[in-house]
Every structure is written in C-alpha cells, then in structure tokens.
Amino acid sequence: MVDFFIKVGRSGLEYSSALGRSGLFLFHSVFGLMLNLKGLRLLVHQLYKVGVLSLVIIVVSGLFIGMVLALQGYSILVDYGSEQAVGQMVALTLVRELGPVVAALLFAGRAGSALTAEIGLMKATEQLSSMEMMGVDPLKRVIAPRLWAGFITMPILAAIFSAVGVFGGLLVGVDWLGVYEGSFWANMQSSVDFKEDVLNGMIKSIVFGVVCSWIAVFQGYDSEPTSEGISIATTKTVVYSSLSVLGLDFLLTAVMFG
Amino acid sequence: MIIDRPMDRDKLLDSYIKITGLNFARGHRAIFNGANLNIPRGKVTAIMGPSGIGKTTLLRLIGGQIKPDSGEILLNGRDVTKFKRRELFDARKKIGMLFQSGALFTDLSVYENVAFPLRAHTKLPEDMIRDIVLMKLHAVGLRGARDLMPSELSGGMTRRVALARTIALDPELILYDEPFAGQDPIAMGVLVQLIRLLNDALGLTSVLVSHDITESLSICDHAIIIADGQVIGEGAPSELRKSESPLVKQFLNGLPDGPVPFHFPATNYRTDLLG
Numbered sequence: 238m239v240d241f242f243i244k245v246g247r248s249g250l251e252y253s254s255a256l257g258r259s260g261l262f263l264f265h266s267v268f269g270l271m272l273n274l275k276g277l278r279l280l281v282h283q284l285y286k287v288g289v290l291s292l293v294i295i296v297v298s299g300l301f302i303g304m305v306l307a308l309q310g311y312s313i314l315v316d317y318g319s320e321q322a323v324g325q326m327v328a329l330t331l332v333r334e335l336g337p338v339v340a341a342l343l344f345a346g347r348a349g350s351a352l353t354a355e356i357g358l359m360k361a362t363e364q365l366s367s368m369e370m371m372g373v374d375p376l377k378r379v380i381a382p383r384l385w386a387g388f389i390t391m392p393i394l395a396a397i398f399s400a401v402g403v404f405g406g407l408l409v410g411v412d413w414l415g416v417y418e419g420s421f422w423a424n425m426q427s428s429v430d431f432k433e434d435v436l437n438g439m440i441k442s443i444v445f446g447v448v449c450s451w452i453a454v455f456q457g458y459d460s461e462p463t464s465e466g467i468s469i470a471t472t473k474t475v476v477y478s479s480l481s482v483l484g485l486d487f488l489l490t491a492v493m494f495g
Numbered sequence: 496m497i498i499d500r501p502m503d504r505d506k507l508l509d510s511y512i513k514i515t516g517l518n519f520a521r522g523h524r525a526i527f528n529g530a531n532l533n534i535p536r537g538k539v540t541a542i543m544g545p546s547g548i549g550k551t552t553l554l555r556l557i558g559g560q561i562k563p564d565s566g567e568i569l570l571n572g573r574d575v576t577k578f579k580r581r582e583l584f585d586a587r588k589k590i591g592m593l594f595q596s597g598a599l600f601t602d603l604s605v606y607e608n609v610a611f612p613l614r615a616h617t618k619l620p621e622d623m624i625r626d627i628v629l630m631k632l633h634a635v636g637l638r639g640a641r642d643l644m645p646s647e648l649s650g651g652m653t654r655r656v657a658l659a660r661t662i663a664l665d666p667e668l669i670l671y672d673e674p675f676a677g678q679d680p681i682a683m684g685v686l687v688q689l690i691r692l693l694n695d696a697l698g699l700t701s702v703l704v705s706h707d708i709t710e711s712l713s714i715c716d717h718a719i720i721i722a723d724g725q726v727i728g729e730g731a732p733s734e735l736r737k738s739e740s741p742l743v744k745q746f747l748n749g750l751p752d753g754p755v756p757f758h759f760p761a762t763n764y765r766t767d768l769l770g
Contacts, residue, residue, distance in 0.1 A: 275614075362598060363594045363598035364598050364600055364601070367592065367657075369558075369587070370558050370587055370590065370591075371587065371588075371611070372586075372587035372588040372616060373584075374584060378615075
C-alpha cells in the first residue's frame, strides 16, 4: 500500500518536473530566436524543412479528404434534394475542423517526429553538448529556429489543406457528380463566415502549431541519449501531439462554437 | 606520491584549475566525495582512473555543463559553479573540449565545422575565416579533407577535425575526453603527438581524461589518478610509477583484482547458487 503511494508520488513528481522543465525550455527558446541575418537564415532553412517538405503530404491528403467529403455529403444530401449544399458542407467541415486537426496530425507525424529524431540524435552524438562547450547556446541555435518554423508553418499548412480540400470537393461534386457550379460556390460563399469560421479555424491551427512544435522539440531535447531513448521520444511526440490536438480541438470547439 | 596535499601558495598561483571539496552524486551513487585537485597551468595533465569513475563527469563539471552538489571549481581564479548562464557561455569561449565521439555537426562539411565557432563568436571577414580554417586544418594534417562530410571520415580523422575545430578560437584550455579510445596505433600516435605539440606551441593548458595509461603517461607532465570519488595519487609520471600505494599500483599495472575488486558487490556466491 505504502509502495503504491510512493510510486504515485514519484511519478507525479516526475511529471511535474518534466512539465516545469518543458515550460522553462519553451520560454528560453521562444525568446531565444536570433533577430539578425544569421537567425533569419537558420529560420528560413527550417521553414523549408518543416513547412515546404510537408507540402506534399498536406496537399495529397487535403485533396483526398475534400473528395471523400463531397462524395459522402452528396450521397446523403441528394436524398433531400439539396445536393447544391455540398460546397457549403465541404468548406465548413474543412475550415472549422478537418483542416486544422488533420493538418496538425499529419504535421506531428511528418515534421514533429523528424524534429524529435534529429534533435535527439544531435544530443546522443554530443553535438548539442559540443555546441554548448563552444559557447553557443543550442536553445538559440538549434531549438528556436525549429520551434518558430513550426509556429509559422502550421497555420499556413492548415490553410493550404483546407483550400486544396475545397478544390477536391469541387472536382468530385461538380465535375463528377454534376452539382451546378454556381450554387456550389454561392452556397459556400453565403454560409462561410470569415470571422466565425475561417478565423476560428486559423486560431485552432495556431494553437496546434504551438503545441505540436513544442512537444516535438522538447521530446528531442529531453530524450535519453541512446537509440532506445530516441525511439521512445519519437513515439511520444506522435502520441502526445495527436492526443493534445484532439483534446484541445474539443475544448476550442466548445469555446468557439458551443 | 601526494594525497590531497594542502597547496602552497606558489602551487596555487600555478594552477589553471583548482577544485576543492567536490561532491557530486548521481541518484544515490556518489561520484565525487570531497575530491580536491589542481591542474597546473601550461602543462598537459592526464586524469586517469577505472571506467565509470566519473572522469567525463569531471570534464563536464569543469565546463559548467553540470553543477556539483557542493564544492568549488576555480577556473583561472573564478568559480564556475557560480556563473550565470551568460557568463558561462562567455567563459566557454576560452575552453575547447574534444568529445570522445568528435561530435562534429553531421550536416556541415569539415570546413564549415571548423568555421562554426569562428562564425558564431567573431565578425571576421570570410577570407580571414578561410585562412584560419585552413591553418587549423593544416595543423592536424587534414587541409585536403576540407570538402568532405563528417560521414566520409574515418574515426581518427573525425577526431582530428574535431581537434581543429576545438583550437579554432585559440582557447586557453583544452579538455580531451578519452582521446585515444578506439583509435588504431597510427591514429593514436598522431593524436599523442598533436596533443603535445599543440600544448607547447600554443601555450595551452591541456587536460586529458583517459584510461590508456601508456599513452597518457608518455605525453603528460602531471598525472592524477581518481578512484572512489577521491584523488588517490598525483604527480609527475615518474613519481607515480614509484608509488607504493596498492591502488595506484593496481591501476598502473592493470591488475584484474586488488583494492578495486574484480567482482561487483554481491551476496555470497555459494548461497546465491545453492539458495
């Protein structure tokens, strides 16, 4: 019985200390971005690696999700004779929910895991230590550009995801199933509100971007410097990010639309 | 042999690093237990001891990467343990550390690796950086390898490039973590020569942590042997060889059993087997 309490207490303490560490870590890295030419160059490089290289998976997934939405939506809406609303349905679903959420999940799998593995391996091969010993702060040099790249690219990726998804919906709804194009766009235009829908979706993706990038770089930085440690850290990144995104999505939806 | 000898004034002035009453524990295991040691200025000092005794930890403590539980680590008269983050990063510009793995940045070429500390800490024009990098690479004999990536280097070459990077900023102190581990005889010979040469040519203080006794004793001016969280012997290599201490003897002669037991502490063998 006492053992049980000791175990609970110890793991509680470990969790709180990890949370504290990650908080401090976030604080130092967020404000550690070098605001000069060198810092900008590092940031651009990471924007390319984290953002541009994630485009393929984001565009392909967005396209297919938009197409599936249109197909499913059409088959239900056509029973009520309101298949013109398919554009509105696809756009709202994507902009409010699926855009930010699915883009964040893909981001965690594609970019987050890569960030964790890269930083973890840099730690295991003493590259971070050697940087520290050279008087260069790895939080500024390695972590900050990656973190900011995640912050910046996530909302853009989510927006691209939604836009491509709408295009996918158009392909299936209009070109294949024959919904009238005028009502496809008109219904969408009249029902999607910029502030209510687009902006709220954007806010969601910003929050997800912060959380996913934070988890990814922290797990890498805090990993055990062994091959097993890196594998655990990478798994944790994907699992924690996915769960946080889904949990936060519910909370944010409840606040925004509830 | 000298054990925890109280320092006289001259010796104090002469030491680049002075550690007093160092305590450091990892979990419940005490790594250092009130250790005192001095590292003389301008010399090559070898710190030796059985593996797992905290030699690398000692280098990390000196570099301020970890903090001791108690004790003082004076680096050129200033206490590393009391440095603020910024002061620490400033102090490290004068320290070079050669990691066991070399720790080259795998995404940068050999040239860029050596240029890294110069770019980070100086505003030198590109052609001057180029000259310095080539000079440092020439010193380790790898000027021709400047365009290779770290993955294309052999173990010995990696360590030499790392050494060139370490001396890029002309440090006052170089810490070598197991410089000879896993090196073939030729690479080892090159490294031994380089460490000695660099120390004398650049007027550095060098500290090397190793358990390669022959190589270490052949180049060092001063040797320190650590065991059980304490300094058990220190002095010039010739003094140490004459030492009567059983621990020092066991270590220097590589005897499997002695004061440092062959067996990890365990219950009685017979009762363990027969229950």
